[in-house]
Structures are given as structure tokens and as C-alpha cells.
Amino acid sequence: MENVGGRSKKILLGIFVKLKKFFSSLFKVFFGNKLSGMGTSILVFFILLGIIGPYIFPYSTSISMEDQLLAPSFIHPFGTDLWGRDIFRQIVAGTSDVLSIAFLAAIFSVVLALVLGMFSGIVGGFFDKFIMFVTNVFLTIPSLPVFLILAAIFTVDNAVTFAIILSIFSWAGMCRSIRAQIISLKERDFIQICKVMKMSKGHIIFKELLPNVGSYILINFIIVMKNAITGSVGLMLLGVASFEPTNWGAILTSAKNNGALINPHSYMWLFAPILCIAIFQLGVIILSKGLDDTLNPRLRVM
Amino acid sequence: MRNIVELRNITIDYNLKKYSLRAVSNVSLQIKKGLITALVGESGSGKSTLATSLLEVISTPGAIDSGEILYFGNNDLKDIRKMSENELTAFRWSEISMVFQGAQSALNPIMTIYDQFEETYLVHNRHMKKKEAIKLAKQKSIELLKFVNLDPDRILQMYPHELSGGMKQRAMIAFSLLLNPKLIILDEPTTALDVIVQGYIFKILKKINVDMGISMLLLTHDIGVVAEFADYVAVMYGGKLMEYGTTHEVFKDRMHPYSSGLIDSTPSLLLDIDAMKPIKGSPPDIRNLPEGCVFHPRCDFCMEKCKTIEPKDYLQNDHMVKCHLLEDVWTQ
């Protein structure tokens, strides 16, 4: 009786220790150096803004024409738009939409790239050649025109559709890279040793190959997020996708289409989403550079 | 015997972002005029770094921390470290030239052999009329290539990747003679070449030394080469100079345990294979050099004081040995 209790305690303790180790290494990766620390902070700020922001600064779509195009003030930090609605609160409300599109697009791209890249690298043969041809097509043809066509055919009315379209071009480069890494890893000694020791294929894939491409995937995940935001705002500006009016890109488009370029009173309307987009992208860039420094140590000169 | 170059208390560090590596530590070395001096040491002993410092072309982020490099080539005394950038550019190749290790990548891959010869010649002869200089450059290039037994008509038009290893090395030797230098540094000129080509190249080098009176600094880890070609030998270990003297003395007297060990670890044609005795242990980690005498962990004669106190340089005539064994025997 005692033994059973003692054993389950040990198992729990083991799990606890493993979790602790996992989280502390995760912390080291994201906050390891100045750059990644700053980048992570910016991203976390926006994530929090997206989740709890709308509760602190709720946004109502009610129009009040007497408040239109007000200058920035304490009540309206970013002023108001053409219909008297607070821009700051719009941005807060749209944060979650922006983030979810970016996140979803990144997940789709990475999963697709990982699965196809790994299969391509491991299986080889005709399958491999075919996948490589497909990636070649996606890498050659300019993406925006095809985005436009797809967005026009499949009306974009939710974040998932949007994310799928945005990820169609992002997976190709990653897939090639992962395949190349898998192929070079396949030939390395430690994989051969695993084969000789008759370790199961699953073990080889998950315990040996994956961790090696892990850092590449992490860095590219956030880069795809950045590209997805750039692409989504671009598509919104062209008027082929805009289902969530508080999305920063939608605010930007609305501003542009309602004379913000000409009317100095609306400059804030135009500028606020640009600022947020720029800061977020900056955060991603800094984070990716920081992660690169941590995960790919190179002999640093001077 | 006059010196052509004197290095005095040279210390060279590689300054990386987080720490510094001391590649060369307080080395004083003379290179005798008209003779071949060999600089021996394992990889990482600092010999390449020391050699490139003579031309102030140490690969970044290496930099000379302290010391003097005195050059006596032109009946006057010049400190190479004190030269201005312009003086250095003129000095390089015309007074001291160098044959790099693995000439594979010492040449610009997108220029023909001739273009590179001509470029170097013109850069150093700007006072001449261009047409005149080009003519002389061509003449000299052809002459030098013939000297190393290469066919100028073929070789000059080629790109570096089109030459074999041995051909490239000979071309680099010819290149090093372009401006009639007084000293040529050869960094492991025959590593990666087979023994027959090696012998051939050393024949050419000996001819250059004897016929033209050009001094040579030969970097190598091959003891056999040293025994056959060098007049003087300097032995480096862990960035420090362990022994210096004539080849005859160093080989015969066996004063320093490390040099002795190097000689013993070379297989002999005459003796049994069992007579070959490698030095125990492995080369030091430059980031974590042993205290006291750098060689003490691997030394068969290690004493207590070797572990904490660095040995002084003990001198007798022209023979220098850095070892505690000579404490009461030789002068400091």
C-alpha cells in the first residue's frame, strides 16, 4: 500500500521536474538576450491587449457625428474617425483579429511545410520530386496576384479562410529548407547509429530529427506571422477582404477610402493603425533576430 | 650571422565579443639573414598567427597586443608595427612576401593568374609609366613561372580553380618572388600535397634560398622537413616559444622535452616502428591554458615547480630553451 503511494508521488515529482526544466529553458530562449527579451515583451503586450483589452476599453459601433474627426485627447488617445467613433478602442478591439489571422496563417504554413518537408526528405523518390516541383511553382509565381484571385473567388469572411489563403505561399520556402535539413541529417552518423540500433521510425522522427529543425521552425513561425500581417493589410487595402471592421488593416482601408489622405484632420485615423502595425512588426523582427542569436550561436567578431 | 627580422616580446590576442584568446604570448624570435628558419608547432600553437603578424595581416579579430617587429632588410632599422598604412602597403610583398597555407583559396577565383600577377606588380610600381610596368610585369611573370617549372603560356590564362594543388603551390611560390623580396614566409607549403610533389617543391625552395640569397621562414609541423631543409628551428607550443637554435643543436642536444618529444614521435626509416613514441596527452585548449609551464601536463620530466611557475628563457650562445630543467645549468 505504502509503496504505491510512494511510487505515484515519485512519478508526480518527475513530471513536475520535467515541466520546470521545460519552462525554464523556454524562458531562456525567449528572454535570453536583450533583443529577444524586447521582442517577446512587445508581442506579449499585444497578446494581452487583444485578450483583455476589449474588457477594459470596450468599443461600441454607435455613430455620433458631432464627434467626428476629433483631435487626440485624453478621452480619445487616437482621436475619432469620420463617424465619431473612438479609434483607440477600435484598435484594441481589432488586436485579437490581427493576432489570430497571423497566428493561424503561421500554424497552417508551418504544419504544411513540416509535414511535406519531412516526408519529402525521409521518403524521397517520386513523392519528393513532385513536392519539390510544387514548391518551385509557388516560389516562382508572384504571390499577390494569386492572392487577389483566390480572395476574389473564395470570399473571405472569416479569419480561418483568410489565414489559409495567406499561408499558401509561405509554406513553400520553409518546406524546401526543412527537406534540405532532413536530408543532411539523414546522412549524419547519429541517425545511422539509430538505424543500426533498430530504434523505431517514430523515435527517430520525433526525438532525433525534429529537435534539430525546431529552432528553424520557431524563428520562421514568427516571420510568417509578420508576412501574414503584411499580406492581410495589403489585401484589405485592395478591397478584397474585410470582414472585421476593427482589424487594423480595415481601419487603415476605411481611413484611406474616406479621404484621410487629403484631410489633415484625419491623419490620426490613418496614422494610428500604421503605428500599431509598425510596432508589432518591429517586435517580431527584433524577436526573430534575438532568437537567431540565441539558437544559432556563431563566433561573434568584435 | 645577421638577423633580417627580430620579433621582440610579441603578444597577439584574438579579441572576441565575450572573451579574448591569447594566441601568441611574449615571443621573441630572430630570423637569420640568408638562411631558412623553421617554425614548428602543432595546430593551434600560434605559429600561423605569429607569421602573419610580420606583414600585419593577422586575420581579424586578431591584433598584436604588445611588442616590436624589427626589420633590418635595407641597412636600416624599421619597426613594422610603427609603419603607417601607406608604408605598410608598399612594404608588403616587396620586402617580405608569403606563401599561404592551402594556396587553394589565396587567389581571387574570378581573376586569371596573370591578372593577379600584373595587379600586384602595378600596385607596387605606380611611379612607372603604366605601359612600361605592364611590359615588365609580363616579362617577370613568364620568367618566374618558368623558374618553378610551369608553362607560362598555359598557366597565365587560367583561373585558380583550373590548377592542381601542386601547380597552384608552385604558382604561389613564383608569385611570392615577383617583387624580389628579402624574406619569404611559407606557411605549411606542402600540407595536402603528396610526398613526391613535396620533395619537388622543397627543391625549388632550396634553390631560391641558395641562388638568390632570400631568407625564409618555414612554418611546418613536419619534423622530417625541418631536419632536411632548415638551418635554424624555433619550436612553439601553446602560443609560447619553447626552444630556438640551429637544427643541428636542437636535434642532437635534445634540450627541451617538447622538441625532443616531437622528434621521437616521427617514424624513422632506420629504427623499428616501436621506437616511435608519441607525446602523451592532447594539445592545450587555448581558452584554458595550463598554469606554470604550458607543456607540463604532457611532460615526462614534469617537476612540482613546473605546475605553477613559468620557466624563464635560458640561453647558451644562440640556443634558447624555455625549461626549468636548465635552471642551474644555463644562464637566463
Next chain:
Amino acid sequence: MEKVRHFAKKVWMFLYQFRYFFAKLGISILTLCAVVILSFVLIVNMPGTVIDSFAMQLSIQRRIPLEQAMILAKQMLNYDPDSSLFSRFVVYLQQLLHGNLGISIKNNAKSVNIILKELLPRTLFVSSISLAISFFLGTFLGSRTTWKRNSVGSKILDGYIVTSNAIPDYIFALIIITVFAFNLGWFPNQGAYDAMILPGFNLPFILSLFFYATLPIMAYVFSQLSFWSMQMQGSALGVLGEDYINAAKARGIPKRIIVRKYLKRNAMLPLVTQLAISFGVMFGGAPLMESIFNYPGIGQAFSQAIVERDYYVVQGILLFVSVIVIGVNLFADTIYSFIDPRIRRSS
């Protein structure tokens, strides 16, 4: 019999030498096929209402009865929903091979070919100039800052690169058109040239072309300059690590010659294939950029056609641009093996 064999062997050797080229050619053709199929899918998905409204338009314009207009419309568009998908595809291919890209439904049945002919030069004008400026200036800055790592210049360049990565090119375009065109009024906010000037090889027209292209070029250069600087820095960094740089220094070759002949030239070589890819990227960005500047090139025509659901214009421009991009890529791939002496002369 012997002669035939000998000849066949010679042909085989010829093909074998250029096997890489033929492989790339094959892939290019297959890629093109994929694009053609995509365009066809697009056409096939055109809802029937489009035909109806086009027919109505024709009937009004040409004063013919609706039924006749319907027949005419179907004929002009090679649209026959009753025949099988396969035969429609064959007809479609036939049209393409004749160089017929279709007609614009919203634009008075204007031939897409003619639209392309009119608008392509303007897009090419802006694209080529932007690419040239970004490439040469970018490689110059990139090689210079790699040589002198800690100078003021390289810090400024780094700051600029981060900024231009955070701000997408079209947002920068929005900013400059707001500031310089709408606010300060220094530059025009639409068009490719002054409508008052007669087009031709006269100086006022050419100056006007440049004047109207200034803002778009500025916007392109802003984002591309950082791309080329970074590419060059990456390539140059690799070259710097090579022994021949140090060896050149040992030969007393002055710094500026090393930077020019040893660093820059060697680092530029791998960038040539990138040049081709950039060309494609610029065509890709054109729809958005030209819309913002109201610059009448094929990009703007494309995005307008998307919004207006002018299907044939869309697929026509897509096909045309794809052909150019695929062709340029093939060209760059092939030419690289000629300019790098290491590949050229390997026997």
C-alpha cells in the same frame, strides 16, 4: 548504320552538356502549365451572370436583339458552357497559342493584348528604374558597410534596414503620397504623365514621365534598397571570411581595390539569380503599389479587374506576367553558369 549511331551519340553528348539547362527548361514549362491550368479554372468558374450582363451591354451598344447579342458574346469570349470541360480546355489552349488573351468585359470588349501593350511599358519603366537604383546602391552600401563594420554609416544602414522591414512598402507608399502629393502638392497623385503633353520622343514628355514616376520609384526603392543591402552584406560577409581577401592584403593591394575587385565582385555573383526573383516580386507588388499611386500600369489594371470581376483581363495579365517571370528566372539561372568562371570553365 554506324554513321547514324555516331550522330546519335553526338546529339546525346550535346544534350548531356546542357542537361541542367534542359532540366530547368522542363521545370519552367511545367510551371507554366500549372499557371495555365489555374487561369483556366478561373475562367471556368466565371458565373453565368457575367455573360448575361456582357450580352446586355453588347445588345445596347450595338443595337442588336438580346439573343443575337448572347450568341455574339459567347463567340467573343469563346464561352460554351454546354461542351465538356476537356473540349473547353482545348479551345482555351488554342486561343492562347494564337496569342489571344481574351477581351475585357468591362472595357468595351477591348482586347487584353492591347491593354497589356499600352500599360506594360509604364510598369516596366517604374520597375526597372527602381530595381536598378536599389541594386547598385544597395550592393555598394552593403559591401562598404561589411568592410567597415562599426562605422557611423553601417549603424545608419542597420537602422534603416530595420525600419523598412517593419513598415511594408505599400504603407510607406501611403505615407509619401499623403505627405508629398496630397499635403505638400509637390508631386502628382495620379497618372503616368501630364495629360496636357503630347506623348512622343520630346523632352517635356520624357521629363513628365520621370516626374510622375518619382513617388512610385521612391516607394519601391525604400523597401528594396534594404533587401539588396542585406543580401550584399550576407554575401560579402561570406567572401570576407575567405583567405584570398587576406592574401590580397598581404600583397600590398590597397583597401579600395580589395573592396572593389575582390569583395564586391565576388559577392555580387550569387546575387544575380536574386535579381531575377526580385523582378518577379516587383510584378507581384504592382497591383497594390500602382493602386495607391493611381499609376496606370498593368498592376492597377489587374486589381481593378479583380474588383470589377473582369475575368479575362485577370487571367490575361496573370498569364502574361507569369510567362515573363518564369522566363526571367530561367534566363538568370542559365546566365549564372556563364558569368562565374568557376562553373564556366569546368571541363
